[in-house]
Amino acid sequence: MQLHFLGAADTVTGSRHAVDLAGRRILLDCGLFQGFKTYRERNWAPLPLPADSIDAVVLSHAHLDHSGWLPVLMQQGFRGPVIASPATCALAEVLLLDSAHLQEEDARRANRGGWSRHRPAKPLYTVQQARKALQLLKPLAPGRTAKVGGVQVELKPAGHLLGASSVRLQAGGASLVFSGDLGRGDDLLMPPPQPQLEADVLLIESTYGNRLHPLQDVQARLGEIIRTVVRRGGSVLLPSFAVGRAQALLLVLQRLRQSGEVPEDLPIVLDSPMARTATTLYQRHGRLLRVPPREVANLTDGVTLIETPQESLALMRSRWPKVIISASGMATGGRVLGHLKNMLPNPRHHIVFPGFQVAGTRGAQLVAGAASVKMFGEYVAVKAEVTHLEGFSGHADADGLLAWLRQFHQPPERTFVVHGEPEAADALRMRIQDELDWRVTVPEQGARIDV
Known part of the structure; x- marks a missing residue:
């Protein structure tokens, strides 16, 4: 198995993780980079691997930092299925079309106001391109499985957002779990995230890896x-x-x-x-x-x-x-x-x-x-x-993340902390190492790791 960390590896945004397993290449999430301009500029860069080499995308949920780059990936040559829960598919349609509309409008406004350095300013993608990307969505209900070649894909509800899921990939006796964004146990709307019980390789988010939610009503x-x-x-x-x-x-x-x-x-x-x-x-x-x-x-x-x-x-x-x-x-x-x-x-x-x-x-x-x-x-x-x-916040805090991890029956062989600002990711790494005694790493942006 080989992992290629293409986003959310040195920041909390732009979730994209390529997994090569059993002769197939699967992209976990396809998110927009948001926040600082240096991050947003990554949205305009080509993927560091051929888009047409990706056999499938699996979305953990519909937030734009996890789904919002799909139209660009399609422009770069991707034509495979985009697997997601039914609710994620429904929400992704709303979010992607709105994202495209806002980008078109921002480009028009910048051209009218003359404050863009680009002449003319262009949207990252258009509404028409977003509609084409949405045609690739393939709903997968939690509890059922899909096949990408010899790789089995399964989703489990993760709280956080309607349709949000953790992802399990399995092939040839090897398994990988991607937490996606985990919800909190006391969320106003969503039930607590369901546990994943075993994995050889684990990717865990760390949005709140160095913080606890305030004890506030x-x-x-x-x-x-x-x-x-x-x-x-x-x-x-x-x-x-x-x-x-x-x-x-x-x-x-x-x-x-x-x-x-x-x-x-x-x-x-x-x-x-x-x-x-x-x-x-x-x-x-x-x-x-x-x-x-x-x-x-x-x-x-x-x-x-x-x-x-x-x-x-x-x-x-x-x-x-x-x-x-x-x-x-x-x-x-x-x-x-x-x-x-x-x-x-x-x-x-x-x-x-x-x-x-x-x-x-x-x-x-x-x-x-x-x-x-x-x-x-x-x-x-x-x-x-x-x-x-x-x-x-709809995110599990540091204690919530550790509680979810403690439900694994045995330690994964390798754990990678992603989707967090550097301080949050490293704080969670240290807690996993000190409290669970797991082998854990914070990967760098662009890192390619064989496991």
Whole structure:
């Protein structure tokens, strides 16, 4: 077996791991690099191996840092199947089409504004190219297996996000497990990740490898913030991932209303067509959630759903106190940028980031206390309050990752720590080595390792 680490090896983004096994080459995840420009520029580089040499892609889940590079891989010659859970296939369609649309729009805006160094600015891929890539998706239900030549592929629910899975590859008596992104045991929406019990080789994510989730009641804290802001005549903006996080926020806001912790008539606005579509998918796949069916069905009751750009602009002009959920979650694009530009200079408002912020994103800059942030070619002063509610994260923390690992019946022969910032990855490596006494490595970007 040979591993080639093509992404998420020195950072928490751009998940791509090539596995050569039993004469087949399988790419685990095909994600976009996000965050710092030096990482984003990797999205434009050709894969270090021929795309047409890849027999199949297996997606752990639909987040763009795991699925968002598929259209580029197809442009470079890949034509094989893309295996994923049914819910991941459904969400990937929403996310990839939205990603392509945003890239097209960003290129048009840059060309109109003249702030791109490229003439003309071009999208990484188009909506048409995303649609072609989506035709390669092949649903695989958890508990069933697919074959890529002599390699057997199996998925197990991993929590974290609707449809998210850990991946098991097996051939000729050798096995590899890829954790994907693991969820937490007390997630608002998703059940705990199911265990993988044995593997010769293990790839484990480390997003929260050096951190524990705060012992904080996020519902109570969000309710406190909303009440304070409403009293001073301001509004609360929740930059949110449209898939997963937006639905968790809707659930918490509905519970705050029902408990009387926030005014029942307080306007709650969802300004993200993609989040609206994703909420429908969460309701359609409600059996995969840990939430009672009634609550799933009522996620958008009494919520104003914004569709058109004109409605979004009208919302920005409204001065009535309200709670706005808008994408994207790390303020890297989308309608939330317009709301940030409108609200950041006003100290009455409060911006709440509910979850992990990748280094180099506007969200990371804001939660770190930036005095200004650049958007639409200009710098915007930060006068509004900014809070980071990490308790909304859908990732297992360091203790959660160790708990999942302890369920293996015996140590894997080799364990590789991926998908984490360098400090997080090395902290998890040390805990695995010291507490479990496993042979463990943090691979470098581009490393090719025989096992």
